[in-house]
Amino acid sequence: MTVATDGIPEDTGSSHGGFKLKEWIFTTDHKRIGIMYLIGSIAALLVAGLMAMGIRIEQTYVGESGLIQYFVGDFAGNMTTGDAYNAALYFHGAAMILAFLIPGLTGFAANYLVPLMIGAPDVAFPRINALSLWLFWMGILVALLSFIIPDAPDIMWTGYPPYSITTSTNTAFYVFTVHLLGFASILGAVNFLVTIIYMRAPGMGWNQMNMFVWTTFAAFIIQLIFVPVLAAAVTLLLLDKYAGTNFYNPDAGGDVLLYQNLFWFYSHPAVYVIFLPAMGIMYEVIATMAKNRIFNYKVAVWGGIIGILVITGEVWVHHLYIAGMPNWIRIGQMITTLMISVPVGLMVISWWGTLYKGSITYSTAMKYASANMFLVLVGGLTGIPLAMTSMTVHLSETSFIHAHFHFIMALFATFSMFAAVYHWFPKMTGRSAEGKLADAAFYVTFLGTQLTFWPLFIIGIEGMPRRYWNYEMFPQFEPYHMVATIGSFIIAFGAALMILNWIKAAINGPKVGANPWKSRSLEWTHTDIIAGPGNFPKPVTVSEDWTPYDYANADGTPNTSN
């Protein structure tokens, strides 16, 4: 009834020779590509996090801090405070979303885990996979160039015209960052859709796949359909600015709202490109640590994941509520936007049901997952007033909206990413990253995030505008900004502890056996602790009643056959 797990040699990870640089730089292996995605996306997280610190420092007090210039590399003080602040804001947003969250979840996590979870030796097109990786790195390089060039982009991550066209800064580098990362995503989508459709282990039906594989599948469908629209939107920006076309030029029959529509047509679904794999990681961690099947698997897949996929393409106009539109569109958008809470709710209920009567082990990953169950609630529920047209008039463009999406993006999705690193750390390194330092890093980071973002909700409701570097008309908000800035320092301290812990554990953490979490998923049961080239010692087949969450026997007793 369960799959055979015998005959796995203890530690053959090292039998393929020691570290050879050539075998990493030129690799086409999905696991190594995944790890290089991880390194790139964590690097982006750290630099973009530094920009966030700069933004917080600038906002601590009313008036100029005199420090923000240093954050964007302007040591000679050639930029005004506003310019430097805008450059930091641009880099923070663009790098966090395009170079950290999306590549972290659909690059690192998908690459490392999907072929292992479906029992495949690699992705369908390994060389295209490597091309995706290196285009992603080139995209990061173009973004980093903004610290060197004198005219760093200052157009947020949204790049709205007409400002992005009339500004004297280098909009082209913004466009090319999007192009490179976007093309990497489209190639990734081709690769992973084909891989998941054609390379599942013989016997593995669609309803037997890991939840993470499902969420990745949905995320890549979104990438495939919507990224090209963003690429087109920014290409037209490039043409307008440098070739003199009139797409966004109202004087000659163009329309600036065309850009906002095209941009959000991608960038709202992009939220789900990040959100879905983050949900998938949560499922894996929760089910493994609670030793329980996924509650309502089919409802969570066909109602939750597919539900999001269906609705995601028709809600983007809610980003334009205050840009102007007929009321009947506002009402329609309000309804569809609120409808998204149905599939998301189904998935969240499914987590709680999975925990119900489980025997929960609080590994570090599970601690992040537990925090996430709270974070997604705050982030999700604060989205509801923003979806409502009457409330949004008041809340739009305040720091309330900023706190709302940071709860989902900066906290929920990022914590999922950290949970993934901890949960699969033994898989990647053969060593455990658990311990006091890991716990300390978690609690410190969690405390810091709460201190940083709750004050922003409060002053947002009271009218603190987003994006301002100076708020001399609202001096009463100063104490709140102060708390938020202290919080950001605590996050930075926590992140430093976490990175230190990862490095320490990767070098000399305690070695672990083949299946430290006693998981039933293929990446743990059917291969060595560090999977070698080709992933599985022998081709994997699974039986009709196999599931990756087979933790209980038919009579309800725990399945301990492994």
Next chain:
Amino acid sequence: MSAESGTVHEHHWEVSWAPLLIAIGVMLLVPLTFAAFFVYEAQLYGIIFAGLGTPLIVAGIVKWIREGVTEPAVISGVSDVGIGIFIISEILIFLSLFAGYWMMRISSGAAGELWPPAGTPEINKILPLIMTVILVASSITYHKGEEEYHEGNIGSFKKWVFITILLGLTFFGCTMYEYNHLIHAGFNPGTNAYSTAFYSLTGFHASHVLIGIISFLFLLMFGTVNKMFVKVAGIYWHFVDIVWFFVATQIYYW
């Protein structure tokens, strides 16, 4: 990019330097060259970047195709599905461009303005018809070639591909002739809303024609021809052909 056999994995780490080379080439040729020419007006740097980037990309592609012919694939027979999925994203790019065009066109109509707007010279409606015939013919010749390929007549296959390339080049030449003619008549991308849509849509389509021609050239370059490569190039070329119907009807005959 796949070969006949589907079972590999003598267990060693697979490597290829082609992807990294192509990515570096793209970095040099696209963002850096563009920035040098259009943002910083440093032509010399632009020429250097383009001069370094182009050979890197070509070398990377040649290496890539060699490996595709000689090395067994992880899974065979799925490249045609891959290109099909990729074409979905291509369709969305074209749709975005069309969305821009339709929006400008409809809002100008709603405002009661003339279309095409002032500054548009007489556009030749016969030439696009000829171009349509040429492109459809090239799809047919490629299909002929594919049939010959499946019969095993590689020589005859290459002859048909060669004819397809000639037809593609003729099509591309017609576009260049048309552009040249219109720009001399004072109709450039910045002239008005119609010129913006005209050049971006036909230009984006022409770039696809060019990519198709280049992939055919790679087909001719190698002694051994990969079955999947033939099929994938064909699917792509038919797609370029079909898109032209939409571009031509929307731009010239509406």
